[in-house]
Amino acid sequence: MEIKWYIFLSAALFCIGIIGALTRRNAIIVFMCIELMLNSVNLLLVAFSKMHMSGIAAKAPALATDAQLFVFFIMVVAAAEVSVGLAIIVMMYRNTHSVDINFLNRLKN
Amino acid sequence: MEVTQILFWFLSVLAVGAAIGVVLSKSPIYSVLWLIVVFFSISGHYILMNAQFLAIVNIIVYAGAIMVLFLFVIMLMNLNADAEPAKNKYLKFAGVIAGMCLMIVLVAALAESSDIKVSLARGSDVGLIKNLGRSLFTTYVIPFEISSILFLSAMVGAVVIGKKDEQKQVNP
Numbered sequence: 696m697e698i699k700w701y702i703f704l705s706a707a708l709f710c711i712g713i714i715g716a717l718t719r720r721n722a723i724i725v726f727m728c729i730e731l732m733l734n735s736v737n738l739l740l741v742a743f744s745k746m747h748m749s750g751i752a753a754k755a756p757a758l759a760t761d762a763q764l765f766v767f768f769i770m771v772v773a774a775a776e777v778s779v780g781l782a783i784i785v786m787m788y789r790n791t792h793s794v795d796i797n798f799l800n801r802l803k804n
Numbered sequence: 805m806e807v808t809q810i811l812f813w814f815l816s817v818l819a820v821g822a823a824i825g826v827v828l829s830k831s832p833i834y835s836v837l838w839l840i841v842v843f844f845s846i847s848g849h850y851i852l853m854n855a856q857f858l859a860i861v862n863i864i865v866y867a868g869a870i871m872v873l874f875l876f877v878i879m880l881m882n883l884n885a886d887a888e889p890a891k892n893k894y895l896k897f898a899g900v901i902a903g904m905c906l907m908i909v910l911v912a913a914l915a916e917s918s919d920i921k922v923s924l925a926r927g928s929d930v931g932l933i934k935n936l937g938r939s940l941f942t943t944y945v946i947p948f949e950i951s952s953i954l955f956l957s958a959m960v961g962a963v964v965i966g967k968k969d970e971q972k973q974v975n976p
Contacts, residue, residue: 696812696852699920703911704816708823708842710907715827717899723832723878727839730870731823737862738846741855741931745924760930760939766858767940770865771951775958777870781877782962788881789968 701742708735722784722794726777733773737766811852819845832878836871843867853924855931 708731715728744762784794791798822845825838843866850859914920930936940948 696809696924697920698922698924699915700812700816701924702914702920704819706907706910706914707820710903710910711820711823711827713906714900714903717902718896719827721832723874724826724835727826727835727874730866731826731839731842734843734846734862734866737858738849741850741853741858742924744855744930745853746919746922760936763855763858763931763936764940764944767861767936768944768947768951770861772954774865774870775954777873778958778962779965781873782965785877785880786965794881 698742698746701739705735705739705742708732708738720795720797722787722796725796726780726784730773730777733769737769740766740769808852811848815845815848815852819849833875836874836878839874840867840871843871850931853931857931857933857936 712728712732712735715731716725719725719728740762744760787798788794819842822838822841826835826842829835829838843862847859847862847867850856850862
């Protein structure tokens with residue numbers, strides 16, 4: 696498979712995530728769209744790690760694993776981020792009885 | 805057309821269609837279920853690229869843990885489908901246009917690249933658990949340990965944020 700199809704697929708997923716984050720008002724769905732964007736970037740990183748594999752892996756085998764471990768750490772950070780973010784959403788629901796992100800306007804004052 | 809190409813197109817159409825389902829579905833429950841479909845198709849892509857460790861981690865962490873957390877929170881809050889008020893139609897339209905413009909710019913900019921036709925190397929064993937584990941516990945052992953501290957602080961933070969405010973209830 697050529698690399699361009701992976702690039703286009705990741706761009707499509709990322710843009711769908713952006714459209715969702717811009718148009719929806721439910722805080723949970725906005726959060727899910729952010730997860731979708733993170734996953735599209737992960738997919739592209741793995742594809743790039745396979746792109747020049749034959750050249751790099753011959754010279755330095757340890758270098759070729761870098762991108763995939765980077766994806767692993769992105770997943771780790773995303774898991775931590777989701778736990779704190781969902782706690783914030785639960786807190787917001789407890790205070791306002793809604794998950795509409797427009798209620799966060801009140802943080803201004 | 806080879807089998808891998810057919811699988812690639814099938815998984816790509818599945819991923820994009822399910823991603824559109826995440827954005828368009830009214831109820832948050834259906835959004836979560838569509839997002840699980842997206843994660844499984846991305847895991848299928850990882851398997852096609854011979855990155856088996858990431859495929860398994862993606863299923864366990866994302867489809868297993870994070871999505872259960874989302875479902876748990878949604879069911880805890882008992883959200884109705886019509887709880888979301890309609891957003892301004894022009895704002896929605898502007899969001900869709902902005903996303904489409906980003907897509908066009910990305911594709912148009914990257915399609916001119918000279919490396920765009922490079923094919924992915926097949927059959928390399930970099931993505932296997934053995935090689936990744938060796939690299940993770942030698943070169944990247946310090947970030948690995950730091951991420952455990954990150955998890956501990958995230959857990960403490962989630963508990964502190966999610967706890968009921970007792971002082972507020974005692975003297976309102």
